[in-house]
Amino acid sequence: MSDECLTSERAEQLRIAVKKKYSGISRKPNNHFPYPVGRESLEWLGYAAELIAAIPPEVVDRFVGVGNPFSIQRVRKGERVLDIGCGCGLDSFVSALQAGPEGLVVGIDLTAEMLEWARNAKMGALRGPLHFQEGSAEELPFKDASFDLVISNGVLNLVPDKESAFREIARVLHPEGTFVAADLVIVETLPEETLASMDAWST
Numbered sequence: 001m002s003d004e005c006l007t008s009e010r011a012e013q014l015r016i017a018v019k020k021k022y023s024g025i026s027r028k029p030n031n032h033f034p035y036p037v038g039r040e041s042l043e044w045l046g047y048a049a050e051l052i053a054a055i056p057p058e059v060v061d062r063f064v065g066v067g068n069p070f071s072i073q074r075v076r077k078g079e080r081v082l083d084i085g086c087g088c089g090l091d092s093f094v095s096a097l098q099a100g101p102e103g104l105v106v107g108i109d110l111t112a113e114m115l116e117w118a119r120n121a122k123m124g125a126l127r128g129p130l131h132f133q134e135g136s137a138e139e140l141p142f143k144d145a146s147f148d149l150v151i152s153n154g155v156l157n158l159v160p161d162k163e164s165a166f167r168e169i170a171r172v173l174h175p176e177g178t179f180v181a182a183d184l185v186i187v188e189t190l191p192e193e194t195l196a197s198m199d200a201w202s203t
Helices: 008-027 038-044 049-054 090-099 112-124 162-172
Strands: 080-084 104-109 130-134 147-153 173-182
Touching: 008 112, 038 049, 049 090, 080 090, 080 162, 090 104, 090 112, 090 130, 090 147, 104 112, 112 130, 147 162, 162 173
Parallel strands: 080 104, 080 147, 104 130, 147 173
Antiparallel strands: none
């Protein structure tokens, strides 16, 4: 189902379904996905052991990404990084550890319950240039060219209006910046009942 096939009402229903599902995932991350989550997933995806060890365990346990954006592009010292769909903050924490005190990392997510875990973990751990705020990839609350690097991990597949999301990413990214995404991609035609399922759309 393409973006243009989605009515505004249907798109809003999908956003609500995503928020509801990930609110539950923030409390109990296991048994929602057909792939491993948490520490097992991070190790399988090749996240560095020293980075995992430096991040609060409650954040590690709630990692539900589908790839490792840092295997493609490591964050450079002093870079400004935006993590779209940051969830409980794992990739934001990794980015902040790599960017150092001269950098800036912002994690943005639709789900307030996810962000609460990220913010609480930050209070007890990393106190550097790391911030979390609620918001949508389709309407990013940042000025043009605000970031050197934009990352996203298993999120853009959940966005109803992907065209708007990519346009916003291009807008907030510095002209010489980099966008790195790990995501789920459909390689075959899905049955109508799957396309009609809110749960399938929000997985």
